[in-house]
Amino acid sequence: MREDELTIGAFARACRLSPKALRLYDELRLLRPRRVDPDTGYRYYAVDQLEQARLVAWLRRLGMPLARIREVCALPPAAAAREIRAYWARVEADTAARRDLAGFLVGHLLTEPRKDDMDDTMLELRYSARSDRGLVRPANQDTAYAGGRLLAVADGFGPAGAPASAAAVEALRFLDTDELPVGNVLNVLEDAVQGATEAVRDAADGGGEAGTTLTALLWTGSRLALVHIGDSRAYVLRDGALFRITEDHTMVQSLIDEGRLTPEEAVTHPQRSLLVKALSSGTRPDLRLQDAQPGDRYLLCSDGLTTAVPDARIRELLASAGDPDDTVRALIEAANGAGGPDNVSCVVADVVGRAA
Ligand code: MG
Numbered sequence: 001m002r003e004d005e006l007t008i009g010a011f012a013r014a015c016r017l018s019p020k021a022l023r024l025y026d027e028l029r030l031l032r033p034r035r036v037d038p039d040t041g042y043r044y045y046a047v048d049q050l051e052q053a054r055l056v057a058w059l060r061r062l063g064m065p066l067a068r069i070r071e072v073c074a075l076p077p078a079a080a081a082r083e084i085r086a087y088w089a090r091v092e093a094d095t096a097a098r099r100d101l102a103g104f105l106v107g108h109l110l111t112e113p114r115k116d117d118m119d120d121t122m123l124e125l126r127y128s129a130r131s132d133r134g135l136v137r138p139a140n141q142d143t144a145y146a147g148g149r150l151l152a153v154a155d156g157f158g159p160a161g162a163p164a165s166a167a168a169v170e171a172l173r174f175l176d177t178d179e180l181p182v183g184n185v186l187n188v189l190e191d192a193v194q195g196a197t198e199a200v201r202d203a204a205d206g207g208g209e210a211g212t213t214l215t216a217l218l219w220t221g222s223r224l225a226l227v228h229i230g231d232s233r234a235y236v237l238r239d240g241a242l243f244r245i246t247e248d249h250t251m252v253q254s255l256i257d258e259g260r261l262t263p264e265e266a267v268t269h270p271q272r273s274l275l276v277k278a279l280s281s282g283t284r285p286d287l288r289l290q291d292a293q294p295g296d297r298y299l300l301c302s303d304g305l306t307t308a309v310p311d312a313r314i315r316e317l318l319a320s321a322g323d324p325d326d327t328v329r330a331l332i333e334a335a336n337g338a339g340g341p342d343n344v345s346c347v348v349a350d351v352v353g354r355a356a
Helices: 008-015 019-027 047-062 066-073 077-109 163-173 185-204 251-257 263-267 309-319 324-337
Strands: 006-007 043-046 123-134 142-146 149-159 216-217 223-229 234-238 241-244 286-293 297-301 344-353
Touching: 006 008, 008 019, 019 043, 019 047, 043 047, 047 066, 047 077, 066 077, 077 241, 077 286, 123 142, 123 149, 123 163, 123 324, 142 163, 142 216, 142 344, 149 163, 149 297, 163 185, 163 216, 185 216, 185 223, 185 251, 185 286, 216 234, 216 297, 234 309, 241 309, 297 309, 297 324, 309 324, 324 344
Parallel strands: none
Antiparallel strands: 006 043, 123 344, 142 149, 149 216, 216 223, 223 286, 234 241, 234 297, 297 344
16 A cells, blocks of 8 residues: 555545445545555545545535535535535525425414305405417417406417417306305316316317316315416415415426426426326316415416516515506516516416405
């Protein structure tokens, strides 16, 4: 053994990494021994590798993934410092988002379940809906609707996309005005969606790939029944924090769920808008009840908003004091300010105490 070399055991003790970890980091080319004895296979490390090994150990204690550590270790000190700062800012942002989600879930679980679906509490919705062609698309294939009980956004696609989205929303509109059929509100909504599916098929008239997304909320006086299929979205702004209450039915979301794609990579994925579910394709929508609280602000929107405007900006616009109509206009302006790449539709509804 040379004078300025350490055995793997001595090196491990000096840098506080285990020999097992050192062997792994060698395999991952994160920290290679200076020399491997060709006969015995023993690894030997140089004394001047200790500094880097300690850096690796510290970054592991920070929780940094190995692939990222490899990048940081290859950088000169100033750039490495910037990377670590950026990593930590990201960790703090993630933690804050998870803290908000934990708070939301605690509140959700502690909310007393209400016994009847159509009770007479003193809450109502203030709402606004707007749909815009955007700056690039030749026509608007979105449909947005808001009424005292029904909020809906649909994003049509294919040659008959516009009539498809209009038919889907039209088929739900009776829920806004007619006396609701007696029974579980989710069953009522499910039947209405079945009607909407047929209406979309008629509108598409065998037009190949035509169909639509549909994201709608039905107000029961105390809760909201949600129906959702496709990549339009529903959010709630509660106590200043923004929560998405729908999952995108897209191929990239499936890849994220499987751990094969990060949310950051999904933002620029070339097939990010490829749907795995839509109305008319015979797939089932998500249906569930959402508890509403006074002060909640709901947003339904097509992907023309969410692909152009980051969530943090959407939260800011929703949290700014404007009424639903001002807010809907501001959201659409933000999408068009970002190039207006797609049709954009927004519905904003506030849960407020009913005026006496
Ligand atoms: Mg769209």
